[in-house]
Amino acid sequence: MLTRAFTDAPTPPVDISRDPAREAAKHELSKPMYHENDPSLLRRGIDRFWEWLGGLFDAASGATPGGALGLVVIVLVVLALIAALWWRLGTPSRLPASAATLFDDRPRTAAEHRKAAEAHAADRAWTPAVQERMRAVVRSLEERTLLDPRPGRTADEAAAEAGRPLPAHADRLRTAARDFDDITYGGRAADEQTYLRLTALDHDLERTKPLLSAAPHGAAQ
Incomplete structure (x- = not known):
């Protein structure tokens, strides 16, 4: 009887301090069985991005006259301006036009350049x-x-210098120089x-007499 009573006595509770208990719980919850249905890392990143974007939009719309509708209008206007500039200026050049030279191969005469131009045009x-x-x-x-x-x-540079003896x-x-830069670079x-x-300009320049005082060497036609 005494043995039975001792066996049936309640087991005293296990007293675990807070830090070990937290570590034990953390270890238990880290097991894969508890995370089978968790979203992927990519999905969590996307969700975080949309939360950030939503917060940014809410903050911007709150500070914009007209609220969200006003913000949408401003964004559309900015996009329209960017598109207009892109269409007008073309693709941004890797090299600034001012640093891009006109001739990039062996020296050729004006007649040779005209012949090449006409062949490409054909x-x-x-x-x-x-x-x-x-x-x-x-x-x-230059030949003149x-x-x-x-x-x-x-x-x-060529256009600016030639404009002095040929002001008309x-x-x-x-x-013509701007067209060349936009197309080439x-x-x-x-x-x-x-x-x-450009062809018409070429022909007109051939028939135009320069201002002799503005020419580099006072050359005639």
């Missing part, structure tokens, strides 16, 4: 056609000594109208 390859025609314009001005031959000259065509020269597609406009 194939409707407008980008190289425009490039070669612009080079013909500048080389022709209206420009000093200078390696490394850019289209913008200064605006057209600047437009800005990613803009050339077209037939650009080529024809």
Whole structure:
């Protein structure tokens, strides 16, 4: 009887301090069986991103006149401005136009550049056609000594320098230089109208008498 009574006595509770208990619970909950249905790391990251974006949107809409609708209108206006600038300026260039030289191969005469331009135009390859025609314009001005031959000259520099002895065509020269830079270094597609406009400028310059006082060496036509 005494043995039975001793056996049936209640077991005293196990007294575990707080820190070991927390570590034991943490160890138990780290077992894979408790995390089989947890979202993936990617999913948790996406959820966090959307929560952050939602909070940012709420904060911005609260500070914008008109609330969320006003914020949407502002975003659309900004996107429209970016699209307009992209269309006008073309793809951003890796090299600034001011650092891009006009001639990049062996020296050729204006006649050779014109012949190359006409061959490209016959194939409707407008980008190289425009490039070669612009080079013909500048080389022709150098051959007439209206420009000093200078390696490394850019289209913008050539247009600015040629505009002094040929002031009647200064605006057209600047437009031609801008077209050349946009097409060559800005990613803009050339077209037939650009080529024809540059060809007409080339012909007009050949027939124009310069201001002799503004020419580098006072050269005549």
